Amino acid sequence: MENDGGHRRHLYFTAIIVSLGYSSVGCVFSWTSPTLPRLMAKDSWLPITEEQGSWIASIMAIGGTIGPLLSGKLLDCLGRKWTLILAALLLIISWIVLALASCVEILYGGRIISGFSTALMFMALILYIAEISDEVSRGMLSSTSEFSLAIGFNLQYFAGPYLSYKMLIVVSVCLPILFILLFIWLPESPHYLIAKGKKEESIKSLRWFRGNIPRDCAEKEIVIIESTMYEMIKKKESFWTLMKVTGNQKALGIACFLMAAQQFSGINVIQLYSEMIFMYSGTKLKPAYCSMIVGTFQLISSGLAAPLTKKFGFKTPLLIASILITIEHFVMGLFFYLLKTGRDVSSIDWIPVVCMVLYILTYSATYGPLPWGVIGEIFPTNLKANASSIVAAINFSTTFLVTKFFTNISEYFGISVSFWIFSVSMIVSFFFVLILQPNTKGMSLQDIQDKLNEKRIKPNINQS
Structure with missing residues (x-):
């Protein structure tokens, strides 16, 4: 199927929105870099010990360990799109918990939610990108992850030293909010729609991602996707x-x-x-x-x-x-x-x-x-x-x-x-x-x- 750059404009637009998800994850990972020294300082509004600081930094990974193990069920039940929106909502909740924390135990809870949501978002983004891409754009869309993560890291490194504890959280929470506001308008993955027997919706979704290509071209690609999925089910x-x-x-x-x-x-x-x-x-x-x-x-x-x-x-x-x-x-x-x-x-x-x-x-x-x-x-x-x-x-x-x-x-x-x-x-x-x-x-x-x-x-x- 022929496709020029103009036909991929929707995919490139999707890549920009997806980058917001990855940058949201990057903020979670690097948030402790400017925050822990501030919390461990003598004049901290919530003084913590070095041991407590190590828990704040690391406990996120406990939630992150659970996320991938539950991602398969959520992706199958909710779909790729709504799993990503759920992950972003949980990320927003985690930032709110961290902003309102009055003791170190609440910080632990917020970081566990952060870890779960980032792992869930990461797994869902990888699958969503793989399923909406064509052969030419797959490499470009996949390569956005490392760059977008680095944007999130740098947001914390550059803004963290100059913002208060709560203002840094306000800046950080803007990314998942913006992600939801933009991503909610994007179509569901055509692969997921086919798996759920929604062929007409899958054709509509694929046509949008391919730049409103003719229906017969979309139907040909849908047939290939159906064939691939059928072979996977046979071998399951x-x-x-x-x-x-x-x-x-x-x-x-x-x-x-x-x-x-x-x-x-x-x-x-x-x-x-x-x-x-x-x-x-x-x-x-x-x-x-x-x-x-x-x-x-x-x-x-x-x-x-x-x-x-x-x-x-x-x-x-x-x-x-x-x-x-x-x-x-x-x-x-x-x-x-x-x-x-x-x-x-x-x-x-x-x-x-x-x-x-x-x-x-x-x-x-x-x-x-x-x-x-x-x-x-x-x-x-x-x-x-x-x-x-x-x-x-x-x-x-x-x-x-x-x-x-x-x-x-x-x-x-x-x-x-x-x-x-x-x-x-x-x-x-x-x-x-x-x-x-x-x-x-x-x-x-x-x-x-x-x-x-x-x-x-x-x-x-x-x-x-």
Whole structure:
């Protein structure tokens, strides 16, 4: 079916609205960076201890672990559109709870709701985008996630130091409100409508997303979608039956490890505690300014993943990133070790900023988006939804472990040990990716499944 850029104007408009959802998620993750130092200050309106601060930062991930496990039922019952609206409404409620909090326990409750809603929104956005896109626009729509998340991070980094506690929440809650006001007018996913037997509505939805193409063109695409869904239903088996297949077991193992490695690279520690880390480093620059610098580079580097993947695939960038992050965190740990042992580091107090910038550049182009891309490749279609929910739950569970115990380890053993743990984790990740992750560059989805199941693959002369 022919389609020019004008026919995709509705898809591009949808991409802008979807970016508001991702930016809302980014605000939740980085809200603690400017907020925790303020709450832990002596003149805080709600004084908290460092231990309570670690719970405020990490408890969000408990709600995030539940979100993916319930997302499948909600997406099937409510649909993609209303699940996303529900997620945004819950996000608004969480901000209201945080704004009205009168004790630390209410802050915990607000953060749990935040985690649940962000996980639900993330899972629903991925599915919605996949189902409304055509082949040409899919890459563009999918690539909005990392950039849009970075916008949310930067909103907190740049606005947080200059706004009061409640005003920062007011600014943050505007994003999910705007998302609902715009998204509510968009059509439901044509795939979901077909699954519910609403063929006429699915044709109308598809025509809108394709720029009001002729009805016969939409009907042809609907037939293809119906055929694909019919094949999936024919092959549908229970998750645990599918997991008896060797290739599926390998895929789940690889996916879960990459999600754990993503978090043990230290990303959420950087995002949630960036101002505190710079404060501990004693750098001459204000900690808030350092966070702004890191956030700016994250925004810049978020567009590098797509060209890297296109040229090198997934495996090579992950291997190189593992080495770079290992070095960056080792140097960061060494700096804090010298600082703790009383060495004069005033002449090298620029090291934390440089290391953090290099880390965020590396992460945003590799360990941020690529593990999700690997998941899209290594699971068969009839396993992808259930597997993605489990993998996302693993991601949030690991997020909780890393963010909760970062401050405990830093307090008892020194912040240098925390960064060295991240460094060692990346060494482990390097060897895992090198030995166990298949190099899927130039391979079809069927070839990938054959490789995971150790079947002989016919050579493809067109592979680059």
